Amino acid sequence: MADPISMPSTGPTASVIESLKQVVGAQGWSTDEAERRSHATDWIGRFFVDPLLVLKPSTTFEVSEIARICNDNGLKVVPQGGNTSLACGSIPTGQGDEVIVNLSRLNRIRNIDMFNDTISVDAGCTLASVQQAAEEADRLFPLKLGSEGSCQIGGNIATNAGGTNVLRYGTMRDLVLGLEVVLADGRILDGMRALRKDNTGYDLKHLFIGSEGTLGIVTGAVLKLFPMPSTAVAAVCTVPSLQSALDLLVLCKKHGGESLTTFELMPRAGLELVFKHFPSTRFPLGELQDWQLLIEFRSNDGEERVRELFETILSQAFEAETVIDAAIAQSIQQNKDFWALREGLAEADFMEGAVITTDISLPLSAVPVFMDACSRAVLAIVPKGRVVAFGHLGDGNIHFGLLQPLGSDSEQFLSRSNEIQSIIHTMALSMQGSMSAEHGLGFVKNDAVAQYRGQVEHDLMLTMKAALDPKSTLNVGKVLTIENGALSACNT
Amino acid sequence: MADPISMPSTGPTASVIESLKQVVGAQGWSTDEAERRSHATDWIGRFFVDPLLVLKPSTTFEVSEIARICNDNGLKVVPQGGNTSLACGSIPTGQGDEVIVNLSRLNRIRNIDMFNDTISVDAGCTLASVQQAAEEADRLFPLKLGSEGSCQIGGNIATNAGGTNVLRYGTMRDLVLGLEVVLADGRILDGMRALRKDNTGYDLKHLFIGSEGTLGIVTGAVLKLFPMPSTAVAAVCTVPSLQSALDLLVLCKKHGGESLTTFELMPRAGLELVFKHFPSTRFPLGELQDWQLLIEFRSNDGEERVRELFETILSQAFEAETVIDAAIAQSIQQNKDFWALREGLAEADFMEGAVITTDISLPLSAVPVFMDACSRAVLAIVPKGRVVAFGHLGDGNIHFGLLQPLGSDSEQFLSRSNEIQSIIHTMALSMQGSMSAEHGLGFVKNDAVAQYRGQVEHDLMLTMKAALDPKSTLNVGKVLTIENGALSACNT
Structure with missing residues (x-):
């Protein structure tokens, strides 16, 4: 993750800026420094460089005019929605004269x-x-x-x-x-x-x-x-192993089909931190195990039937010893309490200390081996680090993270982010996984794309960029690292 | 639809053909005229032009080598699978020296x-x-x-x-x-x-x-x-109108969610032909109406529950007068019998006489107005024609067809195919529909794409073709009509 830096922009002619202002009208632009800076800072406080101005068009036609003018005059366009990117995808990063095009007024x-x-x-x-x-x-x-x-x-x-x-x-x-x-x-x-x-x-x-x-x-x-499903019933289960979790997933799909909506993994280490930092939470089962699951079915079948479905699945799972213990929510409040465990995981991590996080995905069958191998690999580098790996097991997306060792220096720990993330990403890639399941590449992972996607795919991505944005105007420096000449080289 | 024609190919150098043969080995090629002709004829008997040879590579690497050699030497590649295209998508059409690359040996x-x-x-x-x-x-x-x-x-x-x-x-x-x-x-x-x-x-x-x-x-x-869903239960219903059919669909989705697998429209005219040409079929309800539906739910809930689901839906539908009559299949055999009605529709049409068919799709809310307006429009042109419109109502895909008038001349009727199809397509387009829902464009509808997709989309399609196949080697003349210079013109 790049450190916040500020770089001066060289200015384009005043007349271009004037044209852009005219397109959107008085309500649609700002050059105010505070507002520019606010739109150029992402939600976790990263700031690289000030945009020339912030435009807030209110129609598709205005967006079109802005794009045309910027494209004709060598200005870079940074499209921006709610600016909640986790990958610096919607802020200027110093790629030339950047204009933020914020779409919040197109809201019908x-x-x-x-x-x-x-x-x-x-x-x-x-x-x-x-x-x-x-x-x-x-x-x-x-x-x-x-x-x-x-x-x-x-x-x-x-x-x-x-x-x-x-x-x-x-x-x-x-x-x-x-x-x-x-x-x-x-x-x-x-x-x-x-x-x-x-x-x-x-x-x-x-x-x-x-x-x-x-x-x-x-x-x-x-x-x-x-x-709209009328019924949602969740359960919390403990399982003896990650392989058992996968076996249980097969059972849930077999009996519940598409009504299976949630199959989330909650590790012991993560839940212990939830209980520590959110004292109102409590574990609904006897003994915390290495792995817990939050499972939810949603349907229009009525609560009784969903509970019966859970009972069918769990009785088979108990028999096959793929489940140690389970609690099915008996009320809407209990359902919320179960969800609070899952929802508290990320925040409890951050409350505990510095965390190096990732957003990997894997073929589900590879998850057990990955978790074991990857934990060993990162603990070999940071012996007293605390692995907290949780997430959307049902679709193979794991947020595999490492928490700083107790009593260690946060900054020193975070200085090893690239090294640690690289180990986790490499491990995921070696098992046919992805190093960005849902957060995207933005500006923080764009240099990894060549490694991940392979030469032919990377070349084709450059070909697409060259075909659709030949002057390299749109969100430059995001997704792809475009070095001088890279675009023209592939635009044959 | 183009008439079968045969055009001679001019030959490339023998050495290129020799290289292609070497890539695939003795089992992987044929220049035998009968085999060439067989692979160059689609399943409804259309034949345009003989390929230079038929290649049957057995590995991805062999396909790669074939593509490279053809691309380097100006040969056109016609990729071919099972050759079941309804749009002449997988046969040579006279675009130069064409080589069929049949993939049937890549079958692991x-x-x-x-x-x-x-x-x-x-x-x-x-x-x-x-x-x-x-x-x-x-x-x-x-x-x-x-x-x-x-x-x-x-x-x-x-x-x-x-x-x-x-x-x-x-x-x-x-x-x-x-x-x-x-x-x-x-x-x-x-x-x-x-x-x-x-x-x-x-x-x-x-x-x-x-x-x-x-x-x-x-x-x-x-x-x-x-x-794999363990249970499938179908029902046949009669409805008072197409709008009622849509109302019933809303009910089916609301109560059955994703277990709703089939929602097919069967018109009176079509079913009458099914009963005529397949004497073993019979209508499970009292009186045939203008519109019938075949509805099926599949799940792992057990037959009893699926029947209860049907009963819940139908009792609400009867009360709202969105259904006239309904029969829920009581056995696997009856389920098959219900399906036989739907499956017989296309064939019964063809057994009855010449049919001009289409493959349009629409936003579902537009279906009732479309059916009415389109029927009037085609009957204004062919007053005694018989409209048979059936299909996948649940996803908006209607096979709107016109059967020749009783006792009329088939060829004369079919000579109006383009005119009639154009009326139907134009009507669909005017209601934000598509003129090719599932059959694709191939060679028979490629000239319609510019009209349907609009200038910018069509230009972008040409841009993609130019970016990915700059020498215009792959399945040339399918999807896009590429006139001389069109590719280079957009490859700026």
Whole structure:
């Protein structure tokens, strides 16, 4: 992670800035230093460089005009939604004359179609406002993130956001049917189709989803809605091993099918910290084991049936000795209490001390071997470090982290972040995993992409960048490390 | 649809052909005229032009070598799987010196991962063989097509195949986790990742899925597997209107969630032909109405519960007068009998006479207005034509067809195909629909893409083609109509 630095920008002609201001009108720009700085600082306080100005367009056409003017005049565009990126994806990083294009004024719910189960929205809608609009129509928009009150749909799409409902509903990519995108040169790609089946040539939208604003600026989207499940019942289980956890997952899928919504891993070390730092939490079972699971089914079958489903699964699991102990929530309050354990894990870590975190994913069958091997590897480097590995086991996404040794120096420990992360990432790659499951690359992991994706894939990514943003205007320095000439070299 | 024609090919140097033969070895090529002609004829008998030779590589490396040699020497590559395209997507069409690269010898199941619920396969595996491998592992690979015994996974991916399970499991695109692709110049893109979450830069696989072999040759894939539902219960219902059918769909989703697997529309005119041409079929309800539905839920809940679910839904539907009559299958045999009605629709049409068919999709809320308006429009042109519109109502995909008037001349009727299809397509487009929901564009609809996708999207498609296949080698003339200079013009 780069340290906060500040670099001066060289200035473009005043007339270009004047044109940009005219596009958005008086409400749509600011050159105020405090506001510039606030938009150029990410939510964990990282700041690299001041933008020339912050633009807040209120229509797709204004975004298009901004892109065109910047593209014509050599200004760099940094698209910004709720600025909740964990990878410095939405702040200037010193790539030239950078302009922040903040989309928060594009915040209309355009349309809800109750029969098609779709919602069309502006990119600047917060995730929470889309969830709420869906709920008012008795539908579910299933993307669920900690930052949902401030993160925006455009950012969710640009980063292919994940969260806690991926096991059942997929990532953001799986929830998008149509997309409106402003291209680097200002052209507007209108793909706001609400169709579940459409085979008329290349699927362009998936190129923009997850491209972190480097290939286009998402301005609108048509999203899938789902029936709202009326019942949610969670359970906490202890299991004798990670392999048993996988065996239990097979049983849950077999009997519960798509109603299995949550299958989260909670380690002993992590829960001990939750109990320490959140004294109101308590463990619902007798004895804490190395591995606990939070499992939830959601359906419209009624609570009794979901409990029966749990009982069917757990009785088979007890017999097969894949479960040591289990508690099924008996009330909504107990369900919340169970979730509080899972939700407290990340925060309890940070409250305990300095943490080196990762966001890896693996084929599920590789998880037990990975956890063992990776723990040994990092403890060989930091013998008294505390491994806390938790996360979305059901979809193979583990936040494998290392907490500083008790009584050690935080800064000294964090100075080894790159080294430790590299060990964890390399281990994940060696087992066909990913070093960025849901957080994206942004500016902090962009140099790893060549190593991870291999030469041909990396070359193709450069080819795509060159094809869609030949002047290298959009979110430059994010996702790809573009050295001088790299783009022109691949643009043959 | 183009008439069968035969055009002579001008020959490349014998040495290039010799190199290609050497790559695949004695088992891997044929210049035999009968075999060439057989591979150059699609399954409904269309034939345009003879290929130079038919190559049957047995490894990804051989495919790569073939692509490289063809790309270096100006030969065109026609990738071919099971050759079941409905759009002439996998046969030569006279674009120069064409070589068929048939993938049927790449037919290994590479790996099944029971905990990750994934299967890795060669592109030449038939769909049926993948379904079977999944079933042997007590898993479901849900893609289901009429041609599953002969169509191949590579073709399913290249065309983003649909079929009867899309409502619940999505199209082929939704079932692919990883992809191995040979690029136009022979480079091998190894993206055989089995991860459900992976945000490490651009998602390249979706560019190849549905590109119909024009951007790369799919040689392998990692596919998702699902729990095998143990219970399937179908019902046949009559509804008073298409709007009632949509209301019923909302109820089915609300109560049944993802267990709703089938929601198919069967019109009076179509079923009358089924009863006429398949005398063993019979209607399970009293009186045939304008619109019937075949609805199926699949789950692991046991038959009793699925029947209860149907009863809950239908009692609400009867009360709201959204259903006229309904029969829930009481046995496996009756389930099959219900399905036979739906499955007989297309064939009964063809047995009755000449049919002009389409493959449109719509936002579901637009279906009632579309059906009414489109019927009027085609009947205004062919007053005694018989509209038979049926299909996957649950996902908005309607096969809207027109049967020749009783006693009319078939050829004269079919000579109006373009005119009639154009009316139907235009109507669908005007309601934000698609003129190719699941069959793709191939060679027969490629000229419609510019109209359908709009200028910016069409330009971007050309940009992608130019970026990935700059010498225009792969399946030329499919998907895009590439006129002289079009590629170089957009390759700026």
